[in-house]
Amino acid sequence: MIEVTEKKDYRSITNEMRLEFAAVSDNESFARMAVSAFIAPLNPTLEELSDVKTAVSEAVTNAIIHGYGNRGCITDRVQMNCELRGDILEVEIIDRGVGMEDVDRAMQPLFTTRPEWERSGMGFAFMEAFMDDLEVVSEPEQGTLVRMYKKIGLGSWIVSEE
Amino acid sequence: MEEDFKVIDNYLMIRMPEEVDHHKSVDISQRADRYIVSKKVGNVVFDFERTTFMDSSGVGIILGRYRKISCFGGKVYAVNAGSRIRRLLLLSGLENIVQLVEK
Numbered sequence: 001m002i003e004v005t006e007k008k009d010y011r012s013i014t015n016e017m018r019l020e021f022a023a024v025s026d027n028e029s030f031a032r033m034a035v036s037a038f039i040a041p042l043n044p045t046l047e048e049l050s051d052v053k054t055a056v057s058e059a060v061t062n063a064i065i066h067g068y069g070n071r072g073c074i075t076d077r078v079q080m081n082c083e084l085r086g087d088i089l090e091v092e093i094i095d096r097g098v099g100m101e102d103v104d105r106a107m108q109p110l111f112t113t114r115p116e117w118e119r120s121g122m123g124f125a126f127m128e129a130f131m132d133d134l135e136v137v138s139e140p141e142q143g144t145l146v147r148m149y150k151k152i153g154l155g156s157w158i159v160s161e162e
Numbered sequence: 163m164e165e166d167f168k169v170i171d172n173y174l175m176i177r178m179p180e181e182v183d184h185h186k187s188v189d190i191s192q193r194a195d196r197y198i199v200s201k202k203v204g205n206v207v208f209d210f211e212r213t214t215f216m217d218s219s220g221v222g223i224i225l226g227r228y229r230k231i232s233c234f235g236g237k238v239y240a241v242n243a244g245s246r247i248r249r250l251l252l253l254s255g256l257e258n259i260v261q262l263v264e265k
Contacts, residue, residue, distance in 0.1 A: 025185035032183075032215070050215070050246055057217040061184040118191060118226035122218040122254050129253055 015041075015084040023068045023076035023095065031060045031080055031093075038082050039089055042152040051130035052089065052150060056080070058123040059093035059146040066113065067097025067144055087153045096143040103136050167197055173239075174203040178213045178220070187219035191226055198227070204236040207263075211242040220247075221254045228259050239263050 017038055021027045032053040036044075039052060060078060068076040081092040100106050106113075107128075112121040128134050133149040166177040174197050179186050197203060206227045210216075228238045239261045240251070251260055 025183075025188075028183050028185050029181060047246075053215060054217050054250075057183055057215075061217070061219065065184065118187075118222045120218045120221035120225055120254060122221055125253065126218050126250075 012085045013083055014086060017082045019080040019082075020077050021080075022074045023064045023078050023097075024072050024074065025061075025064055027078070028057055028060050028064070031078075032057050034080070035082060035091060039084075039152055042084070042087055042089075044152045045154075048150070048152055048154070052091070052152075055127045055130045055148055055150075056091060056093070058126050059091075059148070062123050062146070063093055063095035063097065063144065065117070065119075067095035067099075069098065070117070087151055089150050089152050091148045093146045094143065099140045099142050099144055100138040101140050103138050106138075107136065167193055169197060169201045169203055172204045173207050174198060174201070174205070175207045175209060177209045177211070178216075180212050180214050182213055182216040182220040182223070184217070184219040187223050191223050194223075194227055195230065198230055204231060204234060205239065206231060206236070207239040207241055208260075209241045210244065210247050213244075213247065216247055216250055218250075218254070221250060221256060224251075224256060224260060225254075237261055 019034055021030060035056045036049055036053055039049070044052070060080070063078045064070065077096065079094040081094070083090040105111060107124040109125040110121040112119040127146070127148060131148040131150045135147040136144065138144040168175045174194065176190065176194060194206065198206070208224060224238055231238070238259065240247070241263045243251070243262060248262065251257060
């Protein structure tokens with residue numbers, strides 16, 4: 001079972017939110033907007049905001065179309081957990097769908113199980129490119145958990161360095 | 163929405179929406195293919211002027227249309243692609259497939 005069981009050290013967490021929504025494609029934009037609103041107090045740069053939105057969009061789309069086979073069933077749920085430890089954002093996207101046998105193969109650029117749907121096969125590659133760290137845990141018939149990290153607010157550093 | 167698709171000579175012009183994600187991409191691909199078949203256009207031009215967000219679904223739209231038209235010698239073009247969209251295209255290795263056009 002894909003379950004977040006490890007005990008959390010809540011002393012280092014500065015903010016947290018949990019969201020559960022139906023696995024329908026309308027919610028892809030909802031998930032992006034929710035995460036950008038969540039990190040807004042950190043004054044992210046436009047670049048950082050776009051990076052996080054793209055990565056979340058990829059993970060949520062994967063959950064909806066691959067995890068749940070794009071069936072648009074309202075009782076299929078995607079869970080999004082966000083946490084802030086100072087300026088480090090952690091996002092988890094969890095589905096209880098079909099899961100994956102071989103995570104490494106799925107993460108290869110251009111790999112897709114659905115060539116007929118014109119998927120580009122770039123989902124995981126974009127998550128890796130736009131976030132600082134990416135972990136994927138999956139179990140066939142149990143579901144998939146994607147956990148991503150990104151430091152927010154590096155923009156002001158770069159500007160002041162220059 | 164229909165005015166977002168326009169045929170000029172042998173080119174299908176597609177005005178891409180503000181947010182290009184999987185939800186929107188299904189509809190765009192289907193409409194584009196209907197134009198490609200019924201109007202027999204050879205080339206496709208994607209206009210990103212309005213677009214503020216795109217994920218890998220946008221790459222899928224471009225790649226899919228390219229596959230449909232390239233065997234007949236057609237080309238895909240991107241107009242008004244900002245730095246973000248250029249980066250996405252570069253990351254996906256589409257720089258040799260899409261012709262970037264400066265307006």
